[in-house]
Amino acid sequence: AQSVAQPEDQVKVAEGNPLTVKCTYSVSGNPYLFWYVQYPNRGLQFLLKYITGDNLVKGSYGFEAEFNKSQTSFHLKKPSALVSDSALYFCAVRDGSSYKLIFGSGTRLLVRP
Amino acid sequence: EPEVTQTPSHQVTQMGQEVILRCVPISNHLYFYWYRQILGQKVEFLVSFYNNEISEKSEIFDDQFSVERPDGSNFTLKIRSTKLEDSAMYFCASRQGLSGNTIYFGEGSWLTVV
Numbered sequence: 001a002q003s004v005a006q007p008e009d010q011v012k013v014a015e016g017n018p019l020t021v022k023c024t025y026s027v028s029g030n031p032y033l034f035w036y037v038q039y040p041n042r043g044l045q046f047l048l049k050y051i052t053g054d055n056l057v058k059g060s061y062g063f064e065a066e067f068n069k070s071q072t073s074f075h076l077k078k079p080s081a082l083v084s085d086s087a088l089y090f091c092a093v094r095d096g097s098s099y100k101l102i103f104g105s106g107t108r109l110l111v112r113p
Numbered sequence: 114e115p116e117v118t119q120t121p122s123h124q125v126t127q128m129g130q131e132v133i134l135r136c137v138p139i140s141n142h143l144y145f146y147w148y149r150q151i152l153g154q155k156v157e158f159l160v161s162f163y164n165n166e167i168s169e170k171s172e173i174f175d176d177q178f179s180v181e182r183p184d185g186s187n188f189t190l191k192i193r194s195t196k197l198e199d200s201a202m203y204f205c206a207s208r209q210g211l212s213g214n215t216i217y218f219g220e221g222s223w224l225t226v227v
Contacts, residue, residue: 032214043119043204043220044156051214090156098169099144099208101216103156 002027002095006104013081014112021076021107023091032094033074034101035065039087047089050074061085081111115139117219119205125225126195134190134222136205143210145188147180148218149173149201156204162188163210195226 003026013019025031035047048059055067065076076089091104118137126132138145147159160170162180177193188207192199202221208214 034215036218043117044206044218046215046217049215092156094214098161099214099216100146100158100161100169101148101156102158105155 002093002102004091004093004102004104006089006091006107008107009105010108010110012110012112015083016080019078019081019085019109019111021089021091021109023074023076023104024072025074025091025093026072027093027096029096031067031072031074033065033067034092034094035059035063035074035076036090036092036103037061037087038090038106044090047076081109083111083113085109086111117205117207117217119203119219119222121222122220123223123225125227128197128226129194132192132195132199132224134192134203134205134224136188136190136219137186138188138205138207139209139217140186141209142207142217144168144208144216145180145182146206146208146216147190148204148206150204150221151198151201159190159203192224195224197226200224200226 005024033050036044048057050057050067058064088106090106092101120135145162150156160174161168179191181189204221205219206216208216
């Protein structure tokens with residue numbers, strides 16, 4: 001069965017520093033991977049996805065993610081964090097041919113001024 | 114930018130009452146979904162809907178749940194007899210289909226069952 005793990009409940013960084021939010025996955029077949037962000041009292045906003053092609057995927061708000069097949073990881077990154085990036089981040093994998101998304105447990109990112 | 118819209122944003126209902134959550138998916142999208150997120154827990158898949166029928170549902174989506182696309186724009190989730198454990202944020206989502214792989218979510222409807 002497909003699964004996603006986000007090993008960190010919370011990540012804290014200082015504004016201006018690079019940030020990484022970790023995600024590992026387990027799938028049978030080719031992985032279709034997604035990152036969503038949830039701001040307080042808001043819905044899930046799509047950030048970026050990996051379907052095929054370049055391992056480094058660029059997305060919204062300056063975020064990018066690196067797909068690593070050998071490590072089965074899809075870590076979210078940003079070179080310089082902003083206080084406004086503070087939110088809950090979810091990694092998700094598509095469940096085979098069904099297009100159903102399997103979500104990780106989420107990582108709360110806190111960016112200190 | 115087109116978006117998925119949901120109403121109501123928050124509803125409080127008494128246990129045993131029926132609730133209908135409404136969604137307007139993105140206009141050219143063909144695939145529709147409901148997910149839910151119990152407070153502090155993962156986002157969970159409930160049901161997918163395509164071509165006016167359910168294409169997949171989870172174990173959570175039992176007989177008390179139903180979905181409907183009553184017209185060309187709305188997509189509804191009905192909970193027939195609410196239970197305390199149905200308290201959650203319910204997200205509607207849609208996907209274009211064909212080459213469109215991305216699922217776009219609405220802002221959510223927060224349901225509180227008392």
